[in-house]
Amino acid sequence: MAGQAVPLFHPGTSLVHRLGAGTKLLSLLVAGVALTVWRAPWQIAVAFVVVLAAYAVARLPVRLLLRQVVRLAWIAVPLFAIQLLLASWQAAVGVVGSFVALVLLAGLVTLTTRTTAMVDVVVRVAGWLRRFGVDPERVGLMLALGIRSVHVVLGLAEEVRDAQYARGLRASPRAFAVPLIVRSLRHADRLGEALAARGIDD
């Protein structure tokens, strides 16, 4: 599970891979704004055609796309059902479609862009924060740690779940959450120490 948690960089030489990280992040931002405004079913259909075309141009394996779609199902399906019940099928398609399209687009950016390239862009963009005493490198570090932490926490969750099963405890949210939080905090402590040792805090 941890190994498939969020998409990571998938090396390649496609046009999408060669686009600058800044261009891709800006496109993602524009798409995010556009999809909060344009939510008619036909507009969502166009968005999906664009997203699928971008995946095709990036020459990414289909399994990477499918894996993301499957992972989104647990939230997309209930969300669709609620919108269908409380609003209309058009609203359901608009809300869920824009959400799924955006997540797939974000996945495409991550799959075709090195984290360091994204960090470089974030550090450049956050440069103006320096006048307020904010270190742009730290903002970039937060992005990198955020991406890395998803895998770490999922890995810890697997360990806790295995330990629960080994002791015959099943479906106990408290027995799962407490050790997961404790382990995550301990990991954060050790990571902080390692960052300090590498001079990242200097």
Place this chain on the structure above:
Amino acid sequence: MPEIRVDAVSHAFGDGATRRQVLRDVDLTLVEDRIGVVGGNGSGKSTFVRLLNGLIHPDEGRVTVDGLDTVRDGREVRRRVGFCFTDPDAQIVMPTVAEDIAFGLRRRGLSTAEREERTRAALTAYGLENHADHPAHLLSGGQKQLLALASVLVTDPDVLVLDEPTTLLDLRNAAMVRRLVDGLRQQVILVTHHLDLLDGFDRVLVFDDGRVVHDGAPAEAVAAYRDLAMR
């Protein structure tokens, strides 16, 4: 070799009733190429090595590396003293192998091209060139420890402190770490419970209850440590 001076250092954790003295008046000068540190759990050895690159500041006394004070000149000290921990997972910051190695070079004032060149060289030197774009969290335990070492060594420190780097590794990977350490130009300070790793070392310190109770050649020091453990 760099000169590390530990002058009358004492250190405690906690306050009041929870206060625990972990180091007591430690006085040492470390100039040897390969220095081992052994001792039981809670003997103070991990606290001791954390003093050497300023991760912990001593309550009393002073630690210097080539005259640089670990409290006053912490930044410069950390550039000279690399540190590798027991759990490589806690040291990996970036999602992929090459990016994690390059990460340590971000604040070194190097151009992107220089960073890439040094990263490539480190990947080759530590046998990770085929894993450059591999997700770091999917590496084996041995490969993760190699990555942690590569990420520290790419910054070319003068001293490398290793705090039980083989504790989570099997024999094969422990031997690989040993071979790697053998080939380093750096002064190495190794905390370990794997006593065979200390063969050929220049000096071994035995810690007990916050004090250095033996300081000498590996064979005698290991014998002294075994005696201590059997008491």
